[in-house]
Amino acid sequence: MKLTHILTAAAAAGCALLLAACQPGGSDAPADYPVHLAGTVIDQRPERVVSLAPAITDMLYQLQIPGQLVAVSDYCELPTPTGREVAYDYPRAGTQQLPDLETIVELDADLVLMTAEPTEDTANALLQADIDYLVLSPAADMDGVRENFVTLCKALYGDTTGAELASRRLTGYDHKYQRILDCLEDAAAAGEGPSTVYLAGDILQMATGDSFEGYLLTFLGTDNWGDEYTNYSFPAEREIELNPDVIFYNGMMSREAIAGSTCYATTTAGSAGTIYYIDPENFERQTPDIVDTLWEMGELLYPESFVAEEPGQPWESSEASYGYIPDTAGPETETNTETDTESAPESSSEA
Numbered sequence: 001m002k003l004t005h006i007l008t009a010a011a012a013a014g015c016a017l018l019l020a021a022c023q024p025g026g027s028d029a030p031a032d033y034p035v036h037l038a039g040t041v042i043d044q045r046p047e048r049v050v051s052l053a054p055a056i057t058d059m060l061y062q063l064q065i066p067g068q069l070v071a072v073s074d075y076c077e078l079p080t081p082t083g084r085e086v087a088y089d090y091p092r093a094g095t096q097q098l099p100d101l102e103t104i105v106e107l108d109a110d111l112v113l114m115t116a117e118p119t120e121d122t123a124n125a126l127l128q129a130d131i132d133y134l135v136l137s138p139a140a141d142m143d144g145v146r147e148n149f150v151t152l153c154k155a156l157y158g159d160t161t162g163a164e165l166a167s168r169r170l171t172g173y174d175h176k177y178q179r180i181l182d183c184l185e186d187a188a189a190a191g192e193g194p195s196t197v198y199l200a201g202d203i204l205q206m207a208t209g210d211s212f213e214g215y216l217l218t219f220l221g222t223d224n225w226g227d228e229y230t231n232y233s234f235p236a237e238r239e240i241e242l243n244p245d246v247i248f249y250n251g252m253m254s255r256e257a258i259a260g261s262t263c264y265a266t267t268t269a270g271s272a273g274t275i276y277y278i279d280p281e282n283f284e285r286q287t288p289d290i291v292d293t294l295w296e297m298g299e300l301l302y303p304e305s306f307v308a309e310e311p312g313q314p315w316e317s318s319e320a321s322y323g324y325i326p327d328t329a330g331p332e333t334e335t336n337t338e339t340d341t342e343s344a345p346e347s348s349s350e351a
Contacts, residue, residue, distance in 0.1 A: 034156020035149050040134045045158060050104055051076065052096045053115040055285035056136060059152055061289055063169060070107045070155070070264040105129050111155065113320035139286050142177065149288055170199065172286040180294050184221055187302040193221035194245035194301060198209055198278070201252045203263045213283050220297060222246070241268045246301060252278035276300050 017335040034043045036162045050071045051057045057076040060069060071093040072078070080086060091107065094100035096116045104112060105127075112126060112133040126133050134155050149170060154162035189195065196217050207213035208226040217224040225244055226234050234242070249258055256277050264270040282293040295322035298306040 002077065018029075031160045032162070035154050035159045035162070036338065037155055038135055038137070040132060042111065042132055042155055046132070046156060047171075048107060048109045048111070049156070050093050050109045050112045051109070052099055053136075054111060054112045055115055055287060057151065057254070058285050058287045058289075059149060061155070062289070063156075063165075070109060085087065092346075094288060101129075104131065113152070113155075117222075123153050138212065140212065142219065144174070145286050145288065145290055148286070170288060173291055176291040176295065180291065180298060183298055183302065183305045187305040188221055190305065193223060195225060195243070196220075196222040196246045196248065196301075197225050197242070197244040198271075199247065199249040199253060199258065200232050201250075203253070203261055204236060204239060205232050205252075206234050208232055208234070212286070216283070216294065216297075220294070220301060222301065227268075239263055244269045245272075247275045248278045249275065251277055274300075315329075 023322070032042050033045060047068050048070045049068045051060060052073045054073065054076045056080070057069075061079060069090060071091040072091050074095055078090070091103060092100070093103050095106075096114050096118070099112070099118070099122055101122070112131060114135050115138060116132060117123075117135055118133060120325060121125055123133070134151075137149060139148055147203065150163065150166040150337075153166035153169070157165055163242045197215060198213045199205065200207055200213065200245060202296065206226040206232060207217060207223070207224065208229040210230045214224055214226060219229065225242060226232075227237065240264060244264075245268045247264060247267075255277065258264055258275055258280050259270050259273070265274075269275055273334070276297075276346060278293060282290045295306065
């Protein structure tokens with residue numbers, strides 16, 4: 001009789017383990033956790049996540065999967081889902097420089113996401129509260145942009161499941177990125193690239209060789225006038241030498257002000273009118289959407305090469321994904337497009 005009880009108990013335990021392993025998004029399986037990422041060890045799938053960086057909040061939306069988000073930074077802007085007058089709102093948890101640790105602890109967060117290293121006091125406070133934090137440092141190049149997205153997926157869903165999820169979500173990005181590389185190769189075969197300036201502020205505040213924007217100008221095959229310099233500063237004594245073929249600007253100055261300035265009025269770009277506004281948000285936040293900005297710049301620089309066969313947008317957004325409608329089943333679950341008002345966060349009356 002004892003043997004029968006022992007075997008029955010063993011069989012029951014085995015079945016329980018098997019059922020647990022078969023649960024959707026079983027991210028606490030040994031293959032997924034613990035996961036080692038950017039100097040942080042995450043032992044199990046996070047259930048209550050705080051994002052202190054707009055760039056990371058954007059990527060969470062782009063993941064198109066309901067998440068475990070419980071708070072965002074004071075600077076995060078949340079999109080308004082189709083069919084709603086206002087965006088879902090979340091508790092605000094301060095900034096990366098001054099996080100609201102009391103709110104983070106009260107929300108029982110188990111993971112805080114950042115793009116800058118916390119202060120020693122903040123790191124110690126999170127450690128004492130048994131809250132993990134993960135820093136996704138700004139990327140230096142396109143490989144870094146992709147790597148940060150993969151890292152985020154692994155943090156949320158584990159090493160194996162997260163990598164598989166990232167691979168699927170980045171299909172559009174990879175397709176478009178390869179198309180951009182092909183177009184640049186065609187453009188290079190046709191001749192040298194134009195000289196460029198990306199104005200990040202005033203007349204001489206431009207993308208320099210140490211900046212991400214400067215890297216992108218070089219990536220696009222152009223001769224960046226600011227490449228030899230640092231800190232977005234071009235020397236005033238060399239202003240007279242500036243003669244870019246194309247000027248990109250981020251909106252800090254108007255096109256008219258640039259075209260009429262003594263610095264650029266008589267340049268090739270000023271005379272030809274090749275002065276183009278580029279929305280700086282994708283440069284600043286470095287989400288996979290950046291391939292759209294690269295494609296836009298490629299069309300302006302090389303109209304004969306960047307034509308036809310343009311892939312669709314990297315992200316085909318689903319209404320259900322907006323607002324992080326809570327879901328605990330994991331990344332494979334297809335969320336009902338009709339929002340469950342009981343499970344969705346309350347909407348904000350403020351714009």
